[in-house]
Amino acid sequence: MSSPDGDHDAVDETRLLLSFVRDRDVLCPLCGYNLRNLTHARCPECREELALAVSARNLRFGWFLATITPGLFSGIAAGFLLIPMIGTTIASGGSPPWFIVVLDAFGWLSGIFALLLIKYRFAFLAQRLTVQWTWAALAWAVHVAVFAVLVALIFLS
Ligand SMILES: [Zn+2]
Structure with missing residues (x-):
């Protein structure tokens, strides 16, 4: 942003930030220092660079977190499962059971x-809550079903 317009925007943003905290008790988001009467766009306490931002009043992450949780857990578990799978293959020469x-x-x-889903989170969060809820329910249903089938196969083998 070395264009004159970019510099102009940065100066404008700093002016807006300083104007906003002039007569308000606003805490530094990093260290909690009171930024009232700030003179530079930087926290005097922790030296963090500050910016004025717009945020949603009611940001709802609940269904998003509920949807990604089983996938993140499964991905991490799959990574750890790979270690005994490789160990078994090397030690015995055979491959692990097909269902593993x-x-x-x-x-x-x-x-x-x-x-x-994390990469395209904005598209997910823009969906109606019923659509988000459906994705979360689907994600959990698939994971619970796969886990139930696995437990059944372990006890049957
Ligand atoms: Zn600070």
Whole structure:
């Protein structure tokens, strides 16, 4: 942002920030220092650079977190499951049971799905709450079903 307009915007933003905190008790988001009568766009206590921002009054992350949680957990578990799978393969020369391989692949795919959801979170959060709720319910239903099938296969084998 070296264009004259960019510099102009930065000066304007700083002026707005300083004007906003002039007569208000606003706390530094990092250290909690009171920024009233600030003279530079930087916290005098922790030296963090400050910016004026717009945020939503009622930001609802609940269904988003509920949707990504099983995927993140499965992805991490799939990573850890890979260690004994490789160990078993090296130690015995044979491959692990097919359902363990399928489970591990499911975990990786689920983890990738959760990461994609994090990447496209704004599209998710823009959906109506009923759509978000449906995604969360689907994610949990699929994971509970896969876990139930796995437990059944372990006890049957
Ligand atoms: Zn601070």
